[in-house]
Amino acid sequence: MTAEQQTATVRRFNRAYTQRIGALEDSFLGMGLPLPAIRLMFEIGSRPGTVRDLRARLGLDSGYLSRLLRRLESDGLVTVAPDPADRRRRVATLTGRGRERWNELEARSEERARTLIDPLTPRQRTRLTAALAEADLLVRAATVTLAETDPAEPEARAAVQRYFDEMHRRFGFDSSGEDIKDAAMLCPPDGAFIVAVSDGEPVACGGLQTIAPGIGEIKRMWVDETWRGAGLGSRVLRDLEKRAAALGHHTLRLDTNETLAEAIAMYERAGYQRVARYNDNPFATDFFERPLF
Amino acid sequence: MTAEQQTATVRRFNRAYTQRIGALEDSFLGMGLPLPAIRLMFEIGSRPGTVRDLRARLGLDSGYLSRLLRRLESDGLVTVAPDPADRRRRVATLTGRGRERWNELEARSEERARTLIDPLTPRQRTRLTAALAEADLLVRAATVTLAETDPAEPEARAAVQRYFDEMHRRFGFDSSGEDIKDAAMLCPPDGAFIVAVSDGEPVACGGLQTIAPGIGEIKRMWVDETWRGAGLGSRVLRDLEKRAAALGHHTLRLDTNETLAEAIAMYERAGYQRVARYNDNPFATDFFERPLF
DNA sequence: TCATTTCTCTGACCATAGTCAGAGATTATC
């Protein structure tokens, strides 16, 4: 499929889908609440938070959000109370009546999804949901932002912690002291650390350090389990390779553990070839290398 | 997958997709035209038409559309001239400048689709477009409306004509005189005719007639080529079976031609079994029957 | 030929969905 056919497919889907979903959105009308208030109700209901928090999650203007909250408050659907931890902040939560209303909204939304599924035969339903799940993963992956982050930043530390947890679970990796090394090595001028973030959550990461003149090493490659198969690992790897090339490296190395089969397959697809052990890392069993052009 | 998991998948996709596509929609802002005017430009540019026509296609209020047209006219982007065939109607077309602007909009839209595809690896791009194409077909199929239509109505005749054309192409079917029979048989009280319409176009049809007391016959089953594999045929068939049951029939029959392999597979999936020839239709080679409970 | 219908248009009106500046309370920083 050519690039034009690919964009044509995306555009065709967009037109059909937004038109049809837009029509279904009207089902929320006539519930006595304007649409942004409904979105806000959904947000507070599924995860209460401070005003600041809600503003960030929904991308709303502070004045506007405040007004929406007053509206919901006067309808007796939410209460807004000062946050004990920082009394400048205020936390919004649903009242009992608000929870009832939230359940109604959930039911309405469920019904709305069903109008898309119900007319189909069981076989088509399976195909549709499989296609949407696949598209969902890939669309999320495509809109992830890769950003260079200092390993000391909370975002980066959260990602690395999840990496450590998984390595520990899978082959008993002991991470004591590792994060201090990271902070020193995986940052400029001789290294880099990349975090992929989606909806405010870290979903993948990867680091680059220099182990000898002209030779870089890939470290801390991690992709959240629910995000695998969307090419995120490859993207982080490509990003790090570009940075390595910019640092003047001619070779990239990495070590890994034999239990990490998906990662090894990814490295091989990306052009990495097996080499002999090049360090004394007791947790590493497999070693790879790739020349940079 | 349970029904709840299916709706959850749809809702999850909806949230992620509308959020991300909504953000991309803003790319049309700052072009000096409000969004509905842009939609109107797209519509006129891809297929000029009368005001009435545009109103139906875009689902806009007549006063509102009129105002949008004045806006585009005063910007020198479209001209609106009386329709020679009926001078109450007025036809909107793009001016030279309008066509330039349309090209810009197209480019912008193309770019927007690319922001979704570009970050992905080639493998993921192929997967995403395949998933979207599949979802597109099924979403369109799910939102098709099946309506009983008099075979004499232009919509029904258009559908039957496409059926005839395809039968002629595939096994030399001669349709002379057939439409007159249809008009008499495929309508109440002893028959029915169903047309499936999407975006104003007939995309599938099917008819039911009574050939003996308690015995109905399925006729004119047709699904547009680009719509096959979305379960539309099965839906039309189920609809006709319900109507046959309502008429008190205990058996449904149908004849078909051996070259129509997809149709035959569909009949078999729907529980129809081969029987001996029951009529002298020279174009029929295969005969099926199914009891109705 | 006259009444009715169809079609587009204009004027008047309205709800929704915001933006922006700055006040007032609280906390962090020097």
Place this chain on the structure above:
DNA sequence: GATAATCTCTGACTATGGTCAGAGAAATGA
């Protein structure tokens, strides 16, 4: 302990995206 920064709020203002009733021109039907 003073100053700066952060957080939420209110008031004033605006753009967007419409709806609705009815006028006027053209076509249709009896």
